[in-house]
Amino acid sequence: MMQELSPILAIILENRGISSFSLYSAVRKTNILEVSEMIEGKEVASAGKLKYGMVGGGEGSFIGDVHRKAIAMDGLAKLVAGCFSIYYDDTVRTAKKLCVSDDRVYKDFKEMASKESAREDGIDFVSICTPNATHFPIAKEFLEADINVVCEKPLTVDETEAKELADLAKEKNLLFAVTYAYSGYAMVKHAREMVQRGDIGEVRVVMGEYAQDWLATRLEDTGNMQASWRTDPSQTGKSNCVGDIGSHIENTVAYITGLKLNSICASLDSFVPGRALDDNAEILVRFENGARGVFWASQVAIGHDNGLKVRVFGSKGSIEWDQENPNYLKVAYVGGPVQILSRGGGYMLPSAANVSRIPAGHPEGYYEAFANIYRNFATTLIKKKNGEDLSGADFPTVEDGLAGVRFIGKAVESSQKGSVWLDL
Ligand code: NAI
Numbered sequence: 001m002m003q004e005l006s007p008i009l010a011i012i013l014e015n016r017g018i019s020s021f022s023l024y025s026a027v028r029k030t031n032i033l034e035v036s037e038m039i040e041g042k043e044v045a046s047a048g049k050l051k052y053g054m055v056g057g058g059e060g061s062f063i064g065d066v067h068r069k070a071i072a073m074d075g076l077a078k079l080v081a082g083c084f085s086i087y088y089d090d091t092v093r094t095a096k097k098l099c100v101s102d103d104r105v106y107k108d109f110k111e112m113a114s115k116e117s118a119r120e121d122g123i124d125f126v127s128i129c130t131p132n133a134t135h136f137p138i139a140k141e142f143l144e145a146d147i148n149v150v151c152e153k154p155l156t157v158d159e160t161e162a163k164e165l166a167d168l169a170k171e172k173n174l175l176f177a178v179t180y181a182y183s184g185y186a187m188v189k190h191a192r193e194m195v196q197r198g199d200i201g202e203v204r205v206v207m208g209e210y211a212q213d214w215l216a217t218r219l220e221d222t223g224n225m226q227a228s229w230r231t232d233p234s235q236t237g238k239s240n241c242v243g244d245i246g247s248h249i250e251n252t253v254a255y256i257t258g259l260k261l262n263s264i265c266a267s268l269d270s271f272v273p274g275r276a277l278d279d280n281a282e283i284l285v286r287f288e289n290g291a292r293g294v295f296w297a298s299q300v301a302i303g304h305d306n307g308l309k310v311r312v313f314g315s316k317g318s319i320e321w322d323q324e325n326p327n328y329l330k331v332a333y334v335g336g337p338v339q340i341l342s343r344g345g346g347y348m349l350p351s352a353a354n355v356s357r358i359p360a361g362h363p364e365g366y367y368e369a370f371a372n373i374y375r376n377f378a379t380t381l382i383k384k385k386n387g388e389d390l391s392g393a394d395f396p397t398v399e400d401g402l403a404g405v406r407f408i409g410k411a412v413e414s415s416q417k418g419s420v421w422l423d424l
Helices: 007-015 020-030 035-040 063-074 088-097 109-118 132-144 159-172 186-197 225-230 241-257 350-355 366-385 398-416
Strands: 050-056 077-083 125-129 148-151 176-178 203-211 261-269 280-287 292-298 307-314 317-322 328-333 338-342 421-423
Touching: 050 063, 050 109, 050 366, 063 077, 063 125, 063 366, 077 088, 077 109, 109 125, 109 132, 125 132, 132 148, 132 159, 148 366, 148 398, 159 176, 159 398, 176 398, 186 241, 186 307, 186 317, 186 328, 186 350, 203 241, 203 280, 241 261, 241 280, 241 292, 241 307, 241 398, 261 398, 280 398, 350 366, 398 421
Parallel strands: 050 077, 050 125, 125 148, 148 176, 203 292
Antiparallel strands: 203 307, 261 280, 261 421, 280 292, 307 317, 317 328, 328 338
8 A cells, every 4th residue: 555655755744744654544535635735735626526516605704715715625626606695796706706607606596506406517515604594495405406415503493494404315315414613623533532432431421611702792783794693583593692602512512422412401591682582501411321511602701712612521531622722632530640632643543633634733723623524525425426335424414413403492492481401
């Protein structure tokens, strides 16, 4: 295997702290990338074999651009079509900047789904980066047009809609990813593998928090695009804070622990006057194995940016991961010292080592986490097209999205009923 990399290339790689074997494995896995392109870390969209389109991600928007940059990082897919905005002139300007050809710029997502599906060279998947309430109609349209889907979270604003999408994806045999970004971090994968191996024993207690302060005042009154729709029930759904960031706690905890939630008891609050939906929530949780926990999500926690932190306490040890310092994992074993594991260290477990892109000490973050999700989704899709085994798939699926929507719905219901315990 190793002799397939030239000796000069192997030396360059070693000098960069990348073992030829790990690079070879990555190349072999993707079966697509040009080695030189990976080494230089260029944006190599043109080298991609898959074609994708995007709905959302117009001018001034947030997450669509993150998706595009993350996809470009590995060059496995090329952007060829889009309906980037609710405003057509915005879509056209965005398409020009992104070099999308005129005949593949669409006024609305329905036109895009039907025309792309009819093309011989139509898109392999669509990325949906629009506000919550639009996810269901858009995802449904593309599934019905036999196009694979990557959709932002929360999957939908209603559990029956989420179930319908899950059923439809299954019936059509299409891939469907939901971009719970935090599952893409190397140290989150390391934590998950530690729990799976039994390193910390039986999980007893889980503490999850996501503290932000950006909605501590009425930002929605200032014309801020992101705040406006998130505080509007018709666009965001039944919950703002739990839907937007509590859902990340739920998914990250589920991913790391592998545990299902049995029941929850929630209190959703709206602290900023005049706001129709929650901007803070405390949720007590019980897991299927008897473990207990508390989730706290807040958009009014002054002094905090994106403070997602998950702590898992088991019978033999504990782990702690903090998304604002994501290259490290705090680990402790009963009676032993507290250890700080560093991403890129030689002791990393395989699932984490596989997604670690640069040597320890050069931080990886949000873009890489999204890129890891997309790389796995794209390679899985390529394997599927080639009729190969899909066992290496490791991206959040439509079923994870459904679990998230159920969690949000039950949290709202519990709070409305006076913070009662509800089964999930
Ligand atoms: P945004 O307000 O910044 O951008 C939304 C974009 O969608 C705008 O360009 C808008 O014109 C476009 N749009 C709206 N309706 C459309 C339609 N029918 N057709 C075409 N384009 C349409 O919103 P943001 O913050 O980027 O959030 C989008 C989604 O991403 C939300 O569901 C949000 O929950 C999720 N998100 C997920 C994150 C993660 O970490 N996974 C982080 C931030 C947002």
